[in-house]
Amino acid sequence: MSAPSFTTVATASPYAKLLSGKRPDMEINIDDHDEAKIYTTFDAINGHVSITAPQNARFDEIHITFEGSTRTYIDNMSPASPKSRTSAYHNFLKLTMPISEADYPLPRIAEAGRTYTFPFNFVIPDRLLPTSCAHQKEDDHVHEAHIQLPPSMGDMLFSGKDDLSPEMVKIQYCIKVKVTSIRESDSKKMTVTEGTRKVHVIPAVVEAPPMSILVDDKDYTMSKTKSLRKGMFSGKLGKITVSAAQTAPFTLPKPSSRNSGPASTTATVSLRFEPHEPSLQPPRLGGLTSKLKALTFFSVKPARAIASRAMMATDYEMSRGVFTTSVPLSSRCVENVTWEKHEPKSIYQRRDSDLSTSSSDLSDSATTPLHDQRKVYYTATIVFPLSLPSSKAWVPSFHGCIASRVYFLDLSLSIHTPGTGIPATNASLRLPLQIAAEGNQSAPAPLSAAEAATELAQANAFLTPRTIEVPSEELIGNSVLRHDAPELPPSYEDFLDVASPRTVASMS
Structure with a gap:
């Protein structure tokens, strides 16, 4: 799919037709731009607007803005609803380019056939204004997530690749130009003509800290234990536990890196096999497959909490929806994995002195066992490299007021028992996974958690009210x-x- 070379859309109001009879010609030109170009945090977008009126036309102001907006809709399934669809629009970003009075013609009349040029210069910010997220929220971290710039989403115009977004969600950035005039009869502001030029924005997204996941978490499966049998009518072979920790994120390279490879990371899978009898050997492993699952949350009402599958299940509303799709990543044969045998032993550690207490709940013994390894067990580790396929347009993880994108990493390990008649057992894990983005090389380094806390404490101390009183x-x-x-x-x-x-x- 080849992208068009020019994407300006211009419309004329009925009032403009009364003024000039024909629509003024408008062109929005961006310096060093092509339709496949990706802009990121702190990138400058420079250019100019050229307006040519076919006939003399009076106007009052020209507005040049850089805007970001999110559009969502929900199909109404209830037959009682008078509307078949409910939609929402959130204009989360609007930067205005000031125009000098010297750039306007005097008087404010566009002469027929003359081209007027107005320059613009915008810089993509690293975050939104706090007022862009003014709805109620359950916690402060929700507000902090919602004022981060979301990425462009739901438009295949730029790359021609699928970004795993449903048609119910569109996030767009554009240069918008509007020519207005004050109607003499009632002093009402009228739009003479307007035009837009879309740009593709993938903001910088820093790596989030590892999530704190509970054992009974319904969204993630960090460990899975399977009981194995020797055969259909044979005894027990033992049990195997497959577990993994949260992986490092996929980090999208900065847009200026033309020759960079695909974003990659590594998953580490830990295995532990406990045989039913000491003489039994670990089972034969098959293949380890992985796929990336993308979840796009959307709503027509502002989200008060961070979007998650658990929230959708426990607090179902007709105003929210989620679109799920998955992309296969890679598969690998792990039959030749090396098992390490651990002989029976007991490990004892002297209890800390601060644990000594007169409570009857604690033993009087000076030592307490940490691990009672009285049985033989085996361990193994699988290091699994992962890369994002180049066939998709990848969007960083984000949480917005009415749209969010999160990712899961699904791992499935096949396990074969030595006997016949029993099919292979699959142990599946679901891990949290983030897609981050490097952004512009000139972007300032983000503050660490400690630096941010220190800066906040200094600001609070400076703004603390002082009480002045007569000394003693x-x-x-x-x-x-x-x-x-x-x-x-x-x-x-x-x-x-x-x-x-x-x-x-x-x-x-």
Whole structure:
């Protein structure tokens, strides 16, 4: 799919037709731009707007803005609803380019056939204004997530690749130009003509700290234990536990890196096999497959909490929806994995002195066992490299007021028992996974958690209200101010007794 070379859309109002009879010609030109270009945090978008009127037309103002907006809709399934669809629009970003009075023609009449040029210069910010997210939220971290710039989403115009977004969600950035005029009859502002030019924005997204996941979490499966049998009518072979920790994120390279490879990361899978009898060997492993699952949350009402599958299940509303799709990543045969055998042993550790207490709940023994390894067990580790396929347009993880994108990493390990008649067992894990983005190389380094906390504490200390009161008697001393003292301001002479010195109280 080849992208068009020009994407300006211009429309004329009925009022403009009355003024000129024909629509003014408008072109929005961006310097060093092509339709496949991706802009990121702190990138400058420079260019100019050219407007040519076919006939003389009066106008009052020209507005040039850089805007970001999110559009969502929900299909109404209820037959009682009068509307078949409910939609929402959130204009989360609007930067205005000031135009000097000297750039306007005098009087404000566009001459027929003459082209007027107005330059613009915008810089993509690193975050939104706090007022862009003014709805109620359950916690402060929700507000912090919602004022981060979301990426462009749901438009295949730029790359021609699928970004795993449903048609119910569109996030767009554009240069918008509007020519207005004040109607003389009622002083109402009218739009003479307007145009837009879309740009593709993938903001910088820093790596989030690892999530705290509970054992009974319904969204993620960090560990899975399977009981194995020797055969259909044979005894037990043992049990195997497959577990993994949260992986490092996929980090999209900065847009200027033309020759960079695909974003990659590594998953580490840990195996532990406990045989039913000491003489039994670990089972034969098959293949380890992985796929990336993308979840796009959307709503027509602002989200008060961070979007998740658990929230959708427990707090179902007709105003929210989720679109799920998955992309296969890679598969690998792990039949030749190396198992390490651990012989029976007991590990004891002296209990810390701060745990010694007279409570009857604790034993009086000086030592307590940490691990009672009285049985043979085996362990193994699988390091699994992962890369994002280049066939998709990848969007960083984000959480917005009415749209969010999160990712899961699904891992499935096939396990074969030595006997016949039993099919292979699959142990599946679901891990949290983030897609981050490097952004512009000139972007300032983000503050660490400790630096951010220190900066916030200093700001709070500076803004803390001070109470001024009269000092106590023991802190008050006497100082003599004379009218002829050289450091005394001249204005003080009107208030001092020239004949005698004046004694005033001061703090020591």
